[in-house]
Amino acid sequence: MPDYAQLNQFVYEGKAKDVQRITQEYVDEGIPVDQILNKGLIAGMSVVGEDFKYNILYVPEVLIAARAMKAGLAVVKPLLIAQDGDSSSSGTVVMGTVKGDLHDIGKNLVCMMAEGAGFTIIDIGVDQPYEKFIEAAKEHKADIVGMSALLTTTMPYMKKVVDEFENAGLGDIKMAVGGAPVSEMYADEVGADGYGSDAPSSVELFHKLCASA
Amino acid sequence: MPTTPHPTATRSEVESTLRFESNRSIPLFMPAIYEHKGHFIGKTPSQISRDPQLLAQAALKEYEQLGPDALAIGVDVYNLEAEAAGCEVTYYEGDDTSIPGIKPGNHVIKPGQDLTNYPVPNPLKDGRMPVNIEAARIVRKEIGDDYWIRGAISGPFSLAISLLGAEDLFISCLDDPEFVNGLMNYSAKIIKEFAKGYIDAGADLIIFDSQASPELLSPTMYEEIVLPVTQDLIAFFKTQGVNDVPLIIGGNTTPIIDTLIDTGANNLLCDFTGNWEEWSDACRGAKRALRRNIAPQLIENGTPDEIYAVAKQEIANAGDFPGFIMGTAVIPFATKTENILAIKQACIDAGS
Ligand code: B12
Numbered sequence: 001m002p003d004y005a006q007l008n009q010f011v012y013e014g015k016a017k018d019v020q021r022i023t024q025e026y027v028d029e030g031i032p033v034d035q036i037l038n039k040g041l042i043a044g045m046s047v048v049g050e051d052f053k054y055n056i057l058y059v060p061e062v063l064i065a066a067r068a069m070k071a072g073l074a075v076v077k078p079l080l081i082a083q084d085g086d087s088s089s090s091g092t093v094v095m096g097t098v099k100g101d102l103h104d105i106g107k108n109l110v111c112m113m114a115e116g117a118g119f120t121i122i123d124i125g126v127d128q129p130y131e132k133f134i135e136a137a138k139e140h141k142a143d144i145v146g147m148s149a150l151l152t153t154t155m156p157y158m159k160k161v162v163d164e165f166e167n168a169g170l171g172d173i174k175m176a177v178g179g180a181p182v183s184e185m186y187a188d189e190v191g192a193d194g195y196g197s198d199a200p201s202s203v204e205l206f207h208k209l210c211a212s213a
Numbered sequence: 214m215p216t217t218p219h220p221t222a223t224r225s226e227v228e229s230t231l232r233f234e235s236n237r238s239i240p241l242f243m244p245a246i247y248e249h250k251g252h253f254i255g256k257t258p259s260q261i262s263r264d265p266q267l268l269a270q271a272a273l274k275e276y277e278q279l280g281p282d283a284l285a286i287g288v289d290v291y292n293l294e295a296e297a298a299g300c301e302v303t304y305y306e307g308d309d310t311s312i313p314g315i316k317p318g319n320h321v322i323k324p325g326q327d328l329t330n331y332p333v334p335n336p337l338k339d340g341r342m343p344v345n346i347e348a349a350r351i352v353r354k355e356i357g358d359d360y361w362i363r364g365a366i367s368g369p370f371s372l373a374i375s376l377l378g379a380e381d382l383f384i385s386c387l388d389d390p391e392f393v394n395g396l397m398n399y400s401a402k403i404i405k406e407f408a409k410g411y412i413d414a415g416a417d418l419i420i421f422d423s424q425a426s427p428e429l430l431s432p433t434m435y436e437e438i439v440l441p442v443t444q445d446l447i448a449f450f451k452t453q454g455v456n457d458v459p460l461i462i463g464g465n466t467t468p469i470i471d472t473l474i475d476t477g478a479n480n481l482l483c484d485f486t487g488n489w490e491e492w493s494d495a496c497r498g499a500k501r502a503l504r505r506n507i508a509p510q511l512i513e514n515g516t517p518d519e520i521y522a523v524a525k526q527e528i529a530n531a532g533d534f535p536g537f538i539m540g541t542a543v544i545p546f547a548t549k550t551e552n553i554l555a556i557k558q559a560c561i562d563a564g565s
Contacts, residue, residue, distance in 0.1 A: 016386070060383040060384065060386045060434065063380055064384060068305075102315070102316060105429065
């Protein structure tokens, strides 16, 4: 009987080697991989996300927890793909920080949590013009494009990206926005499909957007 | 000598607020203007950040148009020390008003690296340290001695992020504290050299360490990793004759108020997201001056009347707190001058 509470705890504490070892043990015991992923790894990381939201954990702890989760993912992911092919992914998200903006700590946390939750993440980095968002969205057949901005002077660029997707005939791709100065209201204003205030709610948003696609 | 239609505080008036002795009826007004400086002379942040003449001209125009009670010399304030140590800064050419910065991947230090003998930049030669130092010298000469001019320096944790990269530093804080201590000490060495350059040019100092904000780093880690080096820096600045040191950490720093007081900095920041009651109570007890910021979105998009009303309210909240400084979050590039002056006006009116 797998001890998911223990695996959750190792993810939470960022113990990468233990996470990898136990994940491998459970796989070897023949426990279904999607169960190990959901109940062991994702569940552990969800607690991390929640505790970060309420200032119980800080960025360093979240990063080492994400690293531990990745060590577990490395074990289960190839098996999931072999089993289900592409359908093992919850959806493909192209993520980037908009032009003129170099902040990426928050974007990276969202990427890590979303990857942990089964999304395929294409991170195009910081200071990205709309052309790069479009190129990556086309190449990877994105379901969602996520934009991050931390400066009041760069957030208007989100509207430009949304408009250019529309102009390029890619209006059916869902657009998500986030970053400290961004709000639900601002998301509506720029014509985005959703806003995420922190990593856990961003993952929820991505699930919702994929379901409505 | 440049003139301003708005009266500014003399050095001794500023000092009496910083030393918690002031009963000045007009609160000090110190807006946070870095990249926006360029707008006063029709130049981009990248242009003024690389040319001492332009940077000085921009600062002098800021003085003329706004009448702030202090100036800070600096544009992309987190990059200079790291650039002088070898990090590549991305600038934006033509009329692109984006703010220069170090992109992920352009950092020079690797996790675990031994830094004992790593070269310390020379502020008179390396990177753009000479640009800021020269600009400080020009501004001092133009305005004269009876005014508070501060050279912008990085705080040790923010410099460590610029040197190593944010994620590597955060992970190292847990994985390899010994390396992080070495990196913090190396950062402090660079900062001290840069500070000496400014002091020789006739400027005081202002430390920026927003990357150590409790939105990123836990209060315990701040205390263990950042506090000792910051205390050492502030003590060192005093030996160099700089007794009034602002320590600027943005974000909601309410959870680390007591630790920030322990740094020895005699003027601190309660950002627009911080809790004014808790902050001002603690600073009243410890006799530290405290700057209160107004939110950047309001200053950028509000009307002068709206901004005036908020400033007036903040001044009223401060009541008889002797070390009060009316401030702003970093003013976005191209913000309207009348919006910033609305805050100055609220300060002046508080005295009448
Ligand atoms: C760290 C930091 C930096 C670092 C960034 C390092 C890095 N690799 O990211 C450096 C030193 C590079 C930096 C530079 C600058 N910065 Co800065 N920085 C910050 C700081 C302290 C923290 C930001 C952060 O990482 N927060 C933590 C993360 C976890 O939160 P987050 O980003 O909001 O992300 C969460 C959510 O928003 C959401 N989310 C984020 N993105 C997305 C995307 C999607 C799609 C979704 C759904 C959700 C989502 O989920 C995340 C996880 O919970 C803030 C102050 C603050 N306390 O916020 C200032 C701040 C953002 N910076 C500011 C400024 C002014 C600057 C500079 C202009 C300073 C200067 N003059 O040089 C430069 C700009 C450089 C540039 N061209 O971009 C100002 C902006 C003010 C304004 N007018 O908008 C702030 C607010 C500081 C202040 N109080 O004035 N900065």
